Amino acid sequence: xxxxxxxxxxxxxxxxxxxxxxxxxxxxxxxxxxxxxxxxxxxxxxxxxxxxxxxxxxxxxxxxxxxxxxxxxxxxxxxxxxxxxxxxxxxxxxxxxxxxxxxxxxxxxxxxxxxxxxxxxxxxxxxxxxxxxxxxxxxxxxxxxxxxxxxxxxxxxxxxxxxxxxxxxxxxxxxxxxxxxxxxxxxxxxxxxxxxxxxxxxxxxxxxxxxxxxxxxxxxxxxxxxxxxxxxxxxxxxxxxxxxxxxxxxxxxxxxxxxxxxxxxxxxxxxxxxxxxxxxxxxxxxxxxxxxxxxxxxxxxxxxxxxxxxxxxxxxx
Amino acid sequence: xxxxxxxxxxxxxxxxxxxxxxxxxxxxxxxxxxxxxxxxxxxxxxxxxxxxxxxxxxxxxxxxxxxxxxxxxxxxxxxxxxxxxxxxxxxxxxxxxxxxxxxxxxxxxxxxxxxxxxxxxxxxxxxxxxxxxxxxxxxxxxxxxxxxxxxxxxxxxxxxxxxxxxxxxxxxxxxxxxxxxxxxxxxxxxxxxxxxxxxxxxxxxxxxxxxxxxxxxxxxxxxxxxxxxxxxxxxxxxxxxxxxxxxxxxxxxxxxxxxxxxxxxxxxxxxxxxxxxxxxxxxxxxxxxxxxxxxxxxxxxxxxxxxxxxxxxxxxxxxxxxxxxxxxxxxx
Numbered sequence: 268x269x270x271x272x273x274x275x276x277x278x279x280x281x282x283x284x285x286x287x288x289x290x291x292x293x294x295x296x297x298x299x300x301x302x303x304x305x306x307x308x309x310x311x312x313x314x315x316x317x318x319x320x321x322x323x324x325x326x327x328x329x330x331x332x333x334x335x336x337x338x339x340x341x342x343x344x345x346x347x348x349x350x351x352x353x354x355x356x357x358x359x360x361x362x363x364x365x366x367x368x369x370x371x372x373x374x375x376x377x378x379x380x381x382x383x384x385x386x387x388x389x390x391x392x393x394x395x396x397x398x399x400x401x402x403x404x405x406x407x408x409x410x411x412x413x414x415x416x417x418x419x420x421x422x423x424x425x426x427x428x429x430x431x432x433x434x435x436x437x438x439x440x441x442x443x444x445x446x447x448x449x450x451x452x453x454x455x456x457x458x459x460x461x462x463x464x465x466x467x468x469x470x471x472x473x474x475x476x477x478x479x480x481x482x483x484x485x486x487x488x489x490x491x492x493x494x495x496x497x498x499x500x501x502x503x504x505x506x507x508x509x510x511x512x513x514x515x516x517x518x519x520x521x522x523x524x525x526x527x528x529x530x531x532x533x534x535x536x537x538x539x540x541x542x543x544x545x546x547x548x549x550x551x552x553x554x555x556x557x558x559x560x561x562x563x564x565x566x567x568x569x570x571x572x573x574x575x576x577x578x579x580x581x582x583x584x
Numbered sequence: 585x586x587x588x589x590x591x592x593x594x595x596x597x598x599x600x601x602x603x604x605x606x607x608x609x610x611x612x613x614x615x616x617x618x619x620x621x622x623x624x625x626x627x628x629x630x631x632x633x634x635x636x637x638x639x640x641x642x643x644x645x646x647x648x649x650x651x652x653x654x655x656x657x658x659x660x661x662x663x664x665x666x667x668x669x670x671x672x673x674x675x676x677x678x679x680x681x682x683x684x685x686x687x688x689x690x691x692x693x694x695x696x697x698x699x700x701x702x703x704x705x706x707x708x709x710x711x712x713x714x715x716x717x718x719x720x721x722x723x724x725x726x727x728x729x730x731x732x733x734x735x736x737x738x739x740x741x742x743x744x745x746x747x748x749x750x751x752x753x754x755x756x757x758x759x760x761x762x763x764x765x766x767x768x769x770x771x772x773x774x775x776x777x778x779x780x781x782x783x784x785x786x787x788x789x790x791x792x793x794x795x796x797x798x799x800x801x802x803x804x805x806x807x808x809x810x811x812x813x814x815x816x817x818x819x820x821x822x823x824x825x826x827x828x829x830x831x832x833x834x835x836x837x838x839x840x841x842x843x844x845x846x847x848x849x850x851x852x853x854x855x856x857x858x859x860x861x862x863x864x865x866x867x868x869x870x871x872x873x874x875x876x877x878x879x880x881x882x883x884x885x886x887x888x889x890x891x892x893x894x895x896x897x898x899x900x901x902x903x904x905x906x907x908x909x910x911x912x913x914x915x916x
Contacts, residue, residue: 452867454845454863456849456851457849458863480851481853482853485851520779526853528812534812537783
C-alpha cells in the first residue's frame with residue numbers, strides 16, 4: 268500500500284515550545300487515521316502543519332510531508348501561491364466549528380462556487396452545479412435549495428456537512444478533519460460518521476480525523492495515533508490500541524472513560540504533572556510505571572501488526 | 585420510591601416559553617403579512633422529582649430544553665407556569681429567587697467565573713451576602729471550601745486565568761458549596777474538560793455527594809457520564825420528558841424509540857468499526873413543535889395516533905416510565 272499522505276518526523280515549534288515533536292504517520296487510500304490526544308497534545312498543530320496553516324511565531328522546523336508521493340514540505344515552509352494551489356485541491360481541511368469557517372454574509376452556494384473556481388476554470392453555472400453535486404454527496408436533502416441558504420439558516424449538523432462537501436469539491440487525496448463532530452449532538456454525529464466512513468470507502472479519500480474522543484476513533488478509524496506532548500506515543504490498528512493499550516498514557520485515557528465502570532465507583536485518575544520535553548519519556552512524571560530508565564531515550568516496542576508503543580515498560584509486559 | 589420523604593426538589597408542571605420581543609416595524613408589517621409564531625416552547629409541562637440525597641440525570645440533545653429546565657429548577661428563570669419547590673419551600677417567590685439553597689454549576693468554567701475577581705472573592709461573595717459567614721471570617725471559610733474541593737487554599741489570591749480548566753471547575757463547585765445548598769443543578773459540568781480531568785471532577789462530585797448528602801439534577805448529553813453518577817435518569821426530547829426510570833432499568837431496557845435511537849447513536853469504545861445506526865432527520869424547531877408526540881416525524885414506529893395525541897408518561901415497570909403510544913395502547 269502506498270500512502271496517500273505521509274508525515275515523517277514532523278517538527279513544529281512556537282519559539283521554545285515544541286508543539287509537534289517528531290510526528291510520523293502514513294494514511295492509505297480510503298483509510299481513516301484517528302489522531303487522538305488531549306488539549307495541548309499537538310494534534311491540531313499537526314493538522315495545521317500539514318496544511319501549511321501554522322501562524323507565526325509557529326513554524327515547521329523539521330521533517331517532511333509527502334502527498335501522493337510528492338514532498339510538499341518546501342511549500343509548507345515557504346507558503347504563498349504554490350501552497351495555495353495544493354490546499355483545497357489536493358488536501359483539504361474541515362474545522363471544528365463550521366460557523367467560524369463559513370462566511371456568515373454569503374449564501375452557501377456563493378462560497379462553495381468560489382471554492383470551485385479557485386482551482387477549476389469553469390463557468391459560474393458549472394461551479395454551482397458542482398457545489399450542488401457535492402452537497403448531495405454528503406447526504407444533504409434538497410441540495411439546490413440549500414445552496415441559496417445562508418449559514419445561519421442551517422443547523423450545526425448541516426453546516427458541518429457543507430464544510431465537508433466543500434472539502435470534497437476537488438476530490439482531494441486527503442482531508443484533515445479537526446474535531447469535526449465535537450460540537451454536534453450524538454445523533455447528528457452518528458449521521459456524519461456514517462457519511463464519512465461511506466465517503467472514505469467509496470471515493471478513496473484518506474482522512475486524518477483529529478479528536479479527543481476515543482469512542483469516535485474506535486468506531487470510525489482504521490489506524491490510530493495517540494499523541495502526548497507533541498509526540499506519537501502509541502500507534503496501531505484502532506481495535507488493537509483501544510482494546511489493548513500498551514502505553515501507560517493510552518491505558519489511562521481508555522480507563523478514564525466513564526462507560527465501562529461500575530456506576531458510582533471511583534474512576535481511575537491519572538496523576539497530575541507537566542509533560543517533559545527532553546530525550547526521555549514525556550509522560551514519566553505522571554506514569555505509574557516510571558523509573559530511572561525513563562529519563563533516557565525511549566525505545567519503540569512492537570506488538571505485532573503495526574502496533575507500536577514508545578515505552579520502556581509497556582502495559583502487560 | 586420518591587413518594588415517602590419530602591423531595592429535595594420537586595418540579596411540578598413546569599412550562600417555559602420564550603417570547604421573542606417583536607420590534608415595532610415588524611409588528612406593523614405583521615398587519616399586512618402573515619405573521620409567523622415567535623414563541624419558543626422550551627419546556628412543555630414537565631414534572632420531575634429529585635429525592636433527598638438522590639441524583640437525577642437529565643439527558644437530551646441540543647435544544648431539547650434540558651438547560652432551560654435546569655435554570656428554572658435553580659431559580660434563574662421564572663417558569664411561565666408551574667412551580668419548583670425545595671424541601672423548605674418554593675424556589676421563587678414573587679418572581680424572585682427566594683433562597684440560596686439550590687445552586688448551579690455551569691458547563692464552561694472559563695465563562696462562569698469573573699475574570700477580574702480573585703477566586704477568594706468569587707467564593708466569599710455569596711456566603712457573605714447571605715449572612716452565612718461574617719466578612720472577617722470569610723478568608724478562613726474560603727480556604728476550607730477550596731480544601732474541600734481539592735484545591736490548595738494557598739492559591740486563593742489568584743485570578744481564574746491562573747488556573748486550568750479542571751481547577752476552575754473546582755472553584756465553581758466551591759462557590760456553589762459555600763452557600764450550603766441542599767440541591768445542586770449541574771449543567772454539563774464536565775463537557776468542556778479532557779477525559780482524564782473529567783474523571784477527577786466526577787470523582788470529586790461523587791465524594792461531595794456522599795459526604796454532604798447533596799441532591800442533584802445532573803444535566804448532560806453524555807450517556808456514559810450520566811450512568812456513572814445518576815440514580816435515576818430522565819430523557820428529554822423537544823421540551824418533554826419521554827422516558828424516566830432508575831438508571832439500571834433505563835440503561836438495561838430503554839423503552840422509548842428516541843431513547844433507543846440515542847443509545848444506538850453513541851459511539852462505544854471497542855464496539856468495532858463502522859457500526860452506525862443514525863436517527864434520520866434532525867430535531868424540529870422549538871418555534872413550531874410538531875403536534876402529537878414530538879418525536880413522531882423521526883420515529884420508525886409512528887402511527888396515526890402519534891400525530892395527534894401527545895402520549896403521557898406512564899409506567900412500564902415499577903420505577904420505569906415512558907411516553908410512547910407503542911408501549912401504552914398502540915399507535916393505530
